[in-house]
Amino acid sequence: MNTENPGCLTGVARAVALVIVLPLRLLWDALAWCARQLWRWLLAPVGRALGWLVHHLLVIPLRWLWEWVLVPVGKALWWVVDLLLVTPLRWLWRWVLVPVGKALWWVVDLLLVTPLTWLWRHVLGPVLRVVGAALAWAWRVAGEISRAVGRAVRWILWNAVGRPLAWVYRVVLTPVGHWLRRSVWEPVATVARAVRAAAREVRTALFGGPR
Template sequence: MNTENPGCLTGVARAVALVVVLPVRLVWDALAWCLRQLWRWILAPVCRGLAWLLHHLVVIPLQWLWEWVLAPIGRALAWLLHHLLVVPLRWLWEGILVPVAKALWWVVDLLVVTPLRWLWRYVLGPVCRFVGAILAWAWRIAGEISRAVGRAVRWVLWNAIGRPLAWVYRAILTPVGHWLRTWVWGPVAAAGRAVRAAARDVRAALFGGPR
């Protein structure tokens, strides 16, 4: 094969591609033509027939039912509901309930709210403020008295108990303790150390010293 001529290779490749693709294209075109014929002569007429049947057997009866039955019944029910329920309730609210509520509120305001407001403004409020001021003053004075009593009790306790005890500690207990430590505890401790040393010497002499 002459590989130096690109035109020859191109022609061979095109021929091979045509041999491979041609059957596929023929089958594709045949299938597409069959589908177009199927849609044109069978599916499209069937769909138009079904649409016509749906329109005349479902849509038109439902439209007629809504326009001549359901809508008039709905308007009649709305009219009855408005005139038998809404209008009486509105009249009851505007003509009876609202005036009665206003009258009751006027009575409650006149007999309860206004007296209570007057009582709080001119009696209870001033009394509560006066009592609060008195209690605050009494609490402050009681605190000052309590602090003074505490200082007095501390002074009495210090002079009656604390000062004598401090003097006894400084003048008697401290010298006695020093004397006992020097003349009693010191000799006793020295004697104890001497006894322990003699006991160790006796034990060593009798049983031998530790190895």
């Protein structure tokens, strides 16, 4: 191939590209024209017809139903409910329940709350305070008496039991123990050691030493 002439290569490339692209462009333009015609002569008229049908068969009847049926019926129902339920309940609350509640509270306050308040303030409260103070004082005094009794019991027990026992232990038992250890236990222990030694010697002489 002759690569020295760029113009020739460009022309060949353009010709090949044109051969490949031209059918695709013709197909694209044909599809676009068909789509425009389909939208113009079919889809758009059908859409407008459907919109007209929806508006006249659904929107207008629903708007008429809302304006001339549902809203008046709702207003009539609310008027009936207000007349037969809301207004009687409001009247009952204002002229019966509230006055009766106030009267009941006045009776309860007069017969229960006020007497109980007076009783607590002038009788129970002072009595409970006096009783509480007396109990606290008695608790403190009882504690002091208990501590004094404890000290007295400890002194009596020490002088009646502890001191004699300590004297007996120090004056009698300790010297007796020392004498028994020196005069009895130590000689007996010495004799026992001598007997054990003699027994070992006899056993060794008769049976021989340990193998």
